[in-house]
Amino acid sequence: MSTFTTPKGTRDFYPEAMVFRDFIFDMWTQTCRRYCFEHIDAPLFEHFELYTQKSGEEIERQLYTFVDKGGRKLALRPELTPSVARMVAAKGTSLKRPIRWYSIPRLFRYERMQKGRLREFFQLNMDILGIAEVSADAELIAAVIAMMTDLGLDKDDFSVLISSRTLLEELFVASGFAQAELPALYALLDKKPKMSAEEFERKLNEQLHDPARAATIQKVFSYETLDDIEKDFAGIQPLADLMQLFSYLTALGLAEYVRFDIGIVRGLAYYTGIVFEVFDKHKSMRAVAGGGRYDNLVSLYGGQSTPAVGFAAGDVVLGDLLMSRGIAPPVQARADVYLAEFAETHPRYSLELASLLRSHRISVEYSLKSTGFGKQMKQINALGIPLVVIAGSQEAERNTVKVKDMRSGEEEIVDKSRLIAKLSDLLSHR
């Protein structure tokens, strides 16, 4: 029965895996709310043209596309940004600026399977729209750092590497390159970290057909600091913007998390300013998150021109990083209270107690079939449930129960009228 498996590149989430996923999503949500971002979502599939509008026809290679029964060509979303741009474009100026939106989309890419990559995965997306100033870039980078530190990672675990597309453009154009050459160059430069130095040199020469121009590229990529660049290109605007950005990040107390790295290019064509990627400190994994400025996208979808900056972080690489650091959600018992009973007890009293506890927001597990007391105690231990309420026939007659605290081993007979107070007291001592 080989068809009864998950499709290639997808995952089942049994409870243990789901606790981990929920932990990440809950922490993401907390960070986003503290940074005043509002939650949004869009359809899971969109008209195919939404994606070609932004990325060209070649995007189809990595899309799950299909034609529905009404003849519409649709695609499972590979990213949320086109949907966000469509949503902003559709509402025009009726959305108050700045727009601060977050989402946790489930996404699909038909890609070759490899470490850190699945065909079905999740992302955190955070976007600020309506602010052209570099203060928005700083705010967004502060948010991505908070997302990482809220999860328990710190500056020894990760860095945010920052560069600027407009800076690269100015440097390349000043070095004699034509604008039209740049997109292909960015695509190559984005793959540089995954190549050996020799391979990169060979590909660069293939693309440029000119050793002198290739050397220029290598020179640009050898700049290590903004000060080094300023010596050669004083007073250019992208450099001033980057310096402003680092000054804001320093004021936010984040200097130790961030670093200029001219090697950060981002493959996608639509970035228009500052770009950044978050890497684990050893750069042994793919990027945990990446983003930047995309001021032209909303107008590409027919909206009014809207400056924008955003990032996306995937759940797969981040999950691997958290596990490699031993970070996991706290273990929680499935219930506060186990309601034990004896086979001979009429269930009416147990069910009444279960309702009573639940109406006071106390979670209750009980055996759904006649089971020996020993077996029930085994389950209580296996599930780590802290409190047991024992309602035998004697207790039922007297309107009492026996309460046992599994942590201390203490037992007490409690009148039903005092039960909620007693349990609340014991549960507050966790």
Add this chain to the structure above:
Amino acid sequence: MSTFTTPKGTRDFYPEAMVFRDFIFDMWTQTCRRYCFEHIDAPLFEHFELYTQKSGEEIERQLYTFVDKGGRKLALRPELTPSVARMVAAKGTSLKRPIRWYSIPRLFRYERMQKGRLREFFQLNMDILGIAEVSADAELIAAVIAMMTDLGLDKDDFSVLISSRTLLEELFVASGFAQAELPALYALLDKKPKMSAEEFERKLNEQLHDPARAATIQKVFSYETLDDIEKDFAGIQPLADLMQLFSYLTALGLAEYVRFDIGIVRGLAYYTGIVFEVFDKHKSMRAVAGGGRYDNLVSLYGGQSTPAVGFAAGDVVLGDLLMSRGIAPPVQARADVYLAEFAETHPRYSLELASLLRSHRISVEYSLKSTGFGKQMKQINALGIPLVVIAGSQEAERNTVKVKDMRSGEEEIVDKSRLIAKLSDLLSHR
């Protein structure tokens, strides 16, 4: 640009709509945890055969199917139950019984659009697997009632109508029907509430070709209480099970929410025992939720025989019901504190304050570009933010801030070292 709209039958979730969706999902999650259900999920698409195995080839009519680039025939999930059965079957006995699982899947059905139906929607699914006893049916019905009441609905708003497939089967077989006739009969009976009495009679005669047999069906459907049935069919097991179920539900304090209704059939072929549906009190809408026992499904997917009972509740009808009752999530301000500043202030002090507040879990909004103070106050009022921290150049020099409580109008100059204590105090008075 007509392609830049949502595909037919799908929705954008702008922040306002998303607050409503999150409210429903959060309440669902709370109910499930209090009832000790564990969260799970499965891939968004599955191998096509997973669905035909349960529902036959005709299911394709309402599926979004596609062939991926590897030649696999896949389908967007129209329900989660086949995935749940696959997951349980795959793990065999290594999953501890009883299994109590919940999920909030996003689902897809290519259906004719009508009130309460979309092509992309969400469900709450709750399932108990491993318990054959009717106590599990009672527990699950208690959970669906808690889900409704936790959302603010009460017994004047909805009822749970309960019947039994095995009861119907016994009554029909005792009345001379063959087992093989029953699935087609269930499909017709499930549609009865949507037809006029005349239309139903006509269709019934078409199907049975025998007025006497049609009259038998009408007689079975005229039973109003379990006692009425017992007079004609004393001592049959399905009747005893239903009576046991109602006795448990009464012990749980839920008698006023539940009612026997022989007209509840459920269209799907796979139910094997008790079935139920949740309706708004006026039955003016589609069912809010429906479920029942499906003891054969896990073995259909190659697993060991596992008794099971579950229900699903959709977000669309439930959302309509909540809105018709005026139930909505509490309005929340986007931030606890707005950090106001004057154009001439060096942003360094503001950014330092923003970091300070956020490190103490206080959410902060501030203007990301130079804006007049009046415009900032307008935004504070529009967003309903309760507290304002004003950091002008004078305050920056003295390491103080002015704190303004927008609710009382009171202002106070506070030393930076006392700021967190002051804000925490003010925020605790909400």
